[in-house]
Amino acid sequence: MKRMVFILIFFLTLPTHCPALEVDYGGSFRYQSNYYKINRASFLNPHNDILKLPSSDQQLEIKLDLHSWFRETLGFYLKDRASYLIGEDKSKLENILDELYLELNPSESLFFHIGKQNITEGVGYAWNPTDFLTGLEEIDQAQDTRKKREEREGVICLRGEYFLPHLTLTAVASPRMESWGQKADPRALVKVYTLMKNLDFSLIAYAEEKKRPKLGLNFSSTMGESLEVHGEASLQKGTYRYYLNQTDPGHYEFIQKRKESQQLYPKVLVGGQYTFSDNTNLVLEYYHNQEGYSSSEWRDYFEYLKFCGERYEDESLYFSYLLMGNAYFDLTNFRQNYLFLRFSKPNILDRFEISSNNIYNLDDASLLMNVKIDYEGMQDLSVYVLGNFFFGKGDSEFGMFYQSHTFSAGVEYFF
Amino acid sequence: MKKILLLVLGMVMFVFAASPVRATDAEKIIEEADKARGPGDSFSFELKVTSLKPGRKDGISRFKVLIKGIDKSLVKFTYPKRDKGKVMLMVGNNLWIYIPTSRNPIRISQQQRLMGQVSNGDVARTNFAGDYIPTLLREEKFEGTLSYVLELKAKSKEVAYHRIIYWVEKNTFNPLKSEFYTISGKLLKTAYYQGYEEILGRERVTRLVIVDDLRQGQSSIMEYSNMKIEEFPDRIFQKSYLKHLR
Numbered sequence: 001m002k003r004m005v006f007i008l009i010f011f012l013t014l015p016t017h018c019p020a021l022e023v024d025y026g027g028s029f030r031y032q033s034n035y036y037k038i039n040r041a042s043f044l045n046p047h048n049d050i051l052k053l054p055s056s057d058q059q060l061e062i063k064l065d066l067h068s069w070f071r072e073t074l075g076f077y078l079k080d081r082a083s084y085l086i087g088e089d090k091s092k093l094e095n096i097l098d099e100l101y102l103e104l105n106p107s108e109s110l111f112f113h114i115g116k117q118n119i120t121e122g123v124g125y126a127w128n129p130t131d132f133l134t135g136l137e138e139i140d141q142a143q144d145t146r147k148k149r150e151e152r153e154g155v156i157c158l159r160g161e162y163f164l165p166h167l168t169l170t171a172v173a174s175p176r177m178e179s180w181g182q183k184a185d186p187r188a189l190v191k192v193y194t195l196m197k198n199l200d201f202s203l204i205a206y207a208e209e210k211k212r213p214k215l216g217l218n219f220s221s222t223m224g225e226s227l228e229v230h231g232e233a234s235l236q237k238g239t240y241r242y243y244l245n246q247t248d249p250g251h252y253e254f255i256q257k258r259k260e261s262q263q264l265y266p267k268v269l270v271g272g273q274y275t276f277s278d279n280t281n282l283v284l285e286y287y288h289n290q291e292g293y294s295s296s297e298w299r300d301y302f303e304y305l306k307f308c309g310e311r312y313e314d315e316s317l318y319f320s321y322l323l324m325g326n327a328y329f330d331l332t333n334f335r336q337n338y339l340f341l342r343f344s345k346p347n348i349l350d351r352f353e354i355s356s357n358n359i360y361n362l363d364d365a366s367l368l369m370n371v372k373i374d375y376e377g378m379q380d381l382s383v384y385v386l387g388n389f390f391f392g393k394g395d396s397e398f399g400m401f402y403q404s405h406t407f408s409a410g411v412e413y414f415f
Numbered sequence: 416m417k418k419i420l421l422l423v424l425g426m427v428m429f430v431f432a433a434s435p436v437r438a439t440d441a442e443k444i445i446e447e448a449d450k451a452r453g454p455g456d457s458f459s460f461e462l463k464v465t466s467l468k469p470g471r472k473d474g475i476s477r478f479k480v481l482i483k484g485i486d487k488s489l490v491k492f493t494y495p496k497r498d499k500g501k502v503m504l505m506v507g508n509n510l511w512i513y514i515p516t517s518r519n520p521i522r523i524s525q526q527q528r529l530m531g532q533v534s535n536g537d538v539a540r541t542n543f544a545g546d547y548i549p550t551l552l553r554e555e556k557f558e559g560t561l562s563y564v565l566e567l568k569a570k571s572k573e574v575a576y577h578r579i580i581y582w583v584e585k586n587t588f589n590p591l592k593s594e595f596y597t598i599s600g601k602l603l604k605t606a607y608y609q610g611y612e613e614i615l616g617r618e619r620v621t622r623l624v625i626v627d628d629l630r631q632g633q634s635s636i637m638e639y640s641n642m643k644i645e646e647f648p649d650r651i652f653q654k655s656y657l658k659h660l661r
Contacts, residue, residue: 022661024661026496026499026500028497065500065515067661069661075661103659108648108650109648109650111659118518119518120517120518120519121519122519123519123521123522150516150517150518152518161655161659163650163653163655163656165649165650168653168655168656170655193654193655195506195509195653195654198507198508198509198573200509200522200654220521220522221522222508222509222510222522222524222525222573224524224572224573225524225525225526225572225573225574225575226524226525226526227524228522228523228524230522273523273524274524275523275524275526275527276526277526277597279526279527281527350468350471379474379475379495379496379497380495380496380497382497414495414496414497414499415496
């Protein structure tokens with residue numbers, strides 16, 4: 001934290017000594033208070049005995065965004081967020097250095113970036129199957145889609161970009177680290193982007209040591225003055241996803257049983273957004289994830305949770321099995337078919353914006369609904385309330401989630 | 416036979432002579448009028464947009480706008496602070512917005528508005544010549560000034576306004592007023608071009624008042640300043656370049 005403050009002071013005072021150097025910065029302070037209605041009937045966390053989740057907490061967050069550049073040839077970028085979580089019985093201070101990199105422009109059309117960067121690929125709102133370079137930080141999948149993107153952490157990489165008149169070529173080399181300090185496996189991504197008439201089109205190839213390559217493509221376009229359409233797809237042979245495996249009666253493990261498979265595992269997203277004349281915006285997306293659990297795999301997973309849930313109080317093995325079951329629970333990505341619907345309407349009573357993000361699991365008819373109301377009356381201040389609601393049967397993805405609903409209220413000041 | 420041919424020829428000539436002005440003249444008028452809004456092929460300016468609503472504090476936004484040719488523009492959001500860092504790119508009728516928190520530029524439609532009565536095209540475009548087919552309807556006095564009245568029809572469905580009625584001063588080719596209509600013929604808004612000042616060798620608009628004809632009492636004022644002729648490389652008008660902009 002101290003180091004960050006020194007870096008900041010150093011860069012903010014530099015332009016006084018070096019007039020060719022320009023510095024720009026911004027950020028925000030945010031306070032958010034959260035209330036959680038625990039789902040005590042959850043098969044993942046029966047009676048809240050396994051994870052002992054709080055029913056409320058408060059969060060303070062500072063975000064800082066600093067850019068500095070020297071003439072047209074050298075740039076420095078820093079993006080950091082520090083948060084302090086005040087829980088019911090414990091508090092946690094956390095700092096995430098999201099981006100810290102140098103930009104070199106040896107020529108007008110060529111850029112190199114080196115350092116920690118947040119490279120997000122894809123055109124989808126709720127899912128990005130071509131977003132192959134992911135960071136270390138776990139993201140709360142229950143929050144709204146914009147927030148999820150914001151919290152996605154950067155990765156260490158070297159990126160080169162070459163701009164041609166109608167084409168952009170990108171190459172990224174990045175070590176994959178499961179945790180800091182561990183031996184890293186090299187990985188690389190190559191992308192070609194072009195705009196053909198009114199169609200954006202990208203092709204992406206991804207390779208990683210000891211793993212099979214992936215291919216991705218995405219496109220977006222507009223039809224008329226109000227409709228935007230987009231699509232995104234990725235393809236790979238086999239999958240590194242963990243599936244439940246019963247070794248002996250009453251004994252389980254999660255294994256990557258399809259990593260050598262010759263079967264193709266596509267992930268496909270198609271969607272569009274429509275804007276009405278009063279600026280009301282609708283986004284609709286369909287997502288198919290072939291890696292997701294099939295009905296029989298989901299049934300096995302549910303039976304496993306139920307089986308362990310009936311025994312964990314007497315045998316610690318089943319308590320640890322439940323912990324393991326939680327570790328592989330992957331909200332909004334667990335099953336194969338989903339729908340996403342986003343609705344937003346600004347200028348309600350000239351002061352409010354209401355938005356709602358909804359993810360509907362087509363395989364088990366469960367629903368995650370997120371509703372946010374923003375007060376837009378003050379230019380540098382955002383005041384909001386938001387709620388997450390989980391609907392579904394006890395054996396469905398959203399119905400078995402840890403909370404049945406959550407409410408938050410917050411205020412964010414931008415500087 | 417000769418007489419009939421001469422009669423037909425005479426009628427054709429009469430029809431052409433009687434039509435107010437040919438399309439090419441109408442095109443020249445809007446090309447000249449566009450010059451009052453932009454000084455050339457590649458230039459930049461700062462823009463302040465004030466949204467006025469009855470009983471509400473004025474909403475102020477500021478932008479830096481970079482224009483290249485008739486179909487490329489970049490709009491950098493500089494104020495309020497919550498919007499700082501956002502960039503909107505317009506190439507032809509394609510629009511993208513880069514929001515720093517979203518990490519990636521996303522495509523948006525023309526209908527999605529920046530704020531108040533001001534459309535994306537109002538901010539990003541300073542010309543009508545590229546997007547509309549003009550016809551000169553008549554000449555008339557507008558607030559005591561002799562002016563051309565033109566009808567502009569959108570060349571494609573992607574353009575924000577289907578039809579525009581445009582008043583241009585006859586002597587100077589300075590735009591005076593425009594009315595924007597929907598496809599169903601409903602009047603959406605009216606713009607008044609004001610505050611003419613000598614900038615870069617010509618009288619240019621520094622203030623555009625846009626009155627919302629659907630919501631009574633609501634309007635926006637666009638104020639242009641710091642207009643400069645600048646050369647911009649083509650690469651900065653690419654979606655993938657947005658995150659590199661300074």
